[in-house]
Amino acid sequence: MRVFVYSLLLCCISTAVLQLCSLETVAQHKRKKGNIAQTRDNNLPNIVVLATGGTIAGAGTSSVSAGYTSGKVPVNQLLNAVPEAKKLANLSGEQIASVGSQAMADSIWLKLAKRVNQLCAREEVDGIVITHGTDTESETAYFLQLTVKSIKPVVVVGAMRSATAISADGPKNLYDAIAVAATRSSANRGVLIAMNEQIFSAREATKTNTTSTATFQSPNAGPLGVVYDGKVSWYHSILRKHTIDTEFDISQVTALPKVDILYGYANMDASLVDCLLSAGTKGIVIAGVGNGNLYPTVAVKVREATSKGIPVVRASRTASGRVTLQGETDDRQLGTVVSDDLDPSKARVLLQLALLKTNNTAIIQDMFFRY
Numbered sequence: 001m002r003v004f005v006y007s008l009l010l011c012c013i014s015t016a017v018l019q020l021c022s023l024e025t026v027a028q029h030k031r032k033k034g035n036i037a038q039t040r041d042n043n044l045p046n047i048v049v050l051a052t053g054g055t056i057a058g059a060g061t062s063s064v065s066a067g068y069t070s071g072k073v074p075v076n077q078l079l080n081a082v083p084e085a086k087k088l089a090n091l092s093g094e095q096i097a098s099v100g101s102q103a104m105a106d107s108i109w110l111k112l113a114k115r116v117n118q119l120c121a122r123e124e125v126d127g128i129v130i131t132h133g134t135d136t137e138s139e140t141a142y143f144l145q146l147t148v149k150s151i152k153p154v155v156v157v158g159a160m161r162s163a164t165a166i167s168a169d170g171p172k173n174l175y176d177a178i179a180v181a182a183t184r185s186s187a188n189r190g191v192l193i194a195m196n197e198q199i200f201s202a203r204e205a206t207k208t209n210t211t212s213t214a215t216f217q218s219p220n221a222g223p224l225g226v227v228y229d230g231k232v233s234w235y236h237s238i239l240r241k242h243t244i245d246t247e248f249d250i251s252q253v254t255a256l257p258k259v260d261i262l263y264g265y266a267n268m269d270a271s272l273v274d275c276l277l278s279a280g281t282k283g284i285v286i287a288g289v290g291n292g293n294l295y296p297t298v299a300v301k302v303r304e305a306t307s308k309g310i311p312v313v314r315a316s317r318t319a320s321g322r323v324t325l326q327g328e329t330d331d332r333q334l335g336t337v338v339s340d341d342l343d344p345s346k347a348r349v350l351l352q353l354a355l356l357k358t359n360n361t362a363i364i365q366d367m368f369f370r371y
């Protein structure tokens with residue numbers, strides 16, 4: 001009997017020790033991956049930083065040359081570079097991807113949007129910051145603007161100089177983005193882009209310069225506000241529907257429809273439309289000339305595509321302005337949709353989401369005027 005009690009006791013103790021060890025391992029593991037905040041201040045908001053790569057996490061061999069590789073610095077190191085931000089919020093980080101944003105893919109968009117929605121559904125999470133390469137930052141931000149189901153602040157941020165460059169802009173931009181996400185008045189403004197002390201709507205912002213730190217601009221609407229000394233001031237609000245007011249639910253979506261962009265130019269080759277159709281495209285955005293105008297033989301091919309049920313959206317290759325219905329181009333005759341003032345890359349994002357629901361061009365046109 002005594003032997004039995006001793007062995008039972010021994011068994012219990014070893015199970016408890018094993019459990020303690022495995023708990024510690026999970027905690028250590030999470031800390032290593034960067035998804036646990038070290039200390040919490042109950043008076044501060046809880047902000048989760050989701051990292052995807054980009055120049056903000058880029059590392060090069062020299063601080064003064066242009067060469068570097070995107071997405072090398074892990075999220076914990078990015079956060080360690082801005083210790084001051086711990087006074088603004090309790091921070092935790094997660095690595096979603098580690099790519100230059102030229103490699104951004106639909107699969108990462110879906111993973112990111114689903115994770116943002118999961119986190120925002122948690123009561124203890126007050127806001128999200130997403131670190132991202134600048135090349136496709138505005139497309140990702142607009143995808144989230146249409147698919148995030150929360151009014152909590154979601155702020156996308158990048159940098160133009162790598163983390164190892166002289167006068168790197170990443171730490172300051174990240175600090176500013178955390179300040180925006182930690183500010184109550186940032187809620188219900190749609191997804192935001194914080195760069196170079198300015199705050200833009202995901203819908204309006206676009207990268208305008210290949211190397212300047214002031215690359216993000218909003219040519220049609222200006223910035224929504226500014227962030228300076230960790231404080232936010234607002235000038236405008238976005239009036240287009242976003243986040244909780246969109247009809248797009250990606251929770252069960254595993255792939256997005258193939259939508260491609262054609263760039264318009266003088267003497268354009270109309271067979272490009274056929275190339276896309278035989279490659280299996282489900283929708284086409286044309287970055288047309290001027291007010292989204294099309295080369296005549298391209299217009300003929302576009303008519304053929306729309307009559308086969310492939311929606312074609314007319315956007316513009318110009319950097320600003322709207323594409324208007326029934327201008328020089330006869331949308332009624334061609335069966336085309338206009339992008340309004342969405343640039344071609346964002347028109348593509350909206351068309352991908354629209355095609356999850358319909359290929360009816362009247363309904364799609366309505367979406368382009370609402371979002």
Ligand SMILES: NC(=O)C[C@H](N)C(=O)O
Nearest residue numbers: 054055100101133134135
């Ligand atoms: N500044 C940058 O982040 C550019 C980089 N190619 C990226 O988009 O990841």
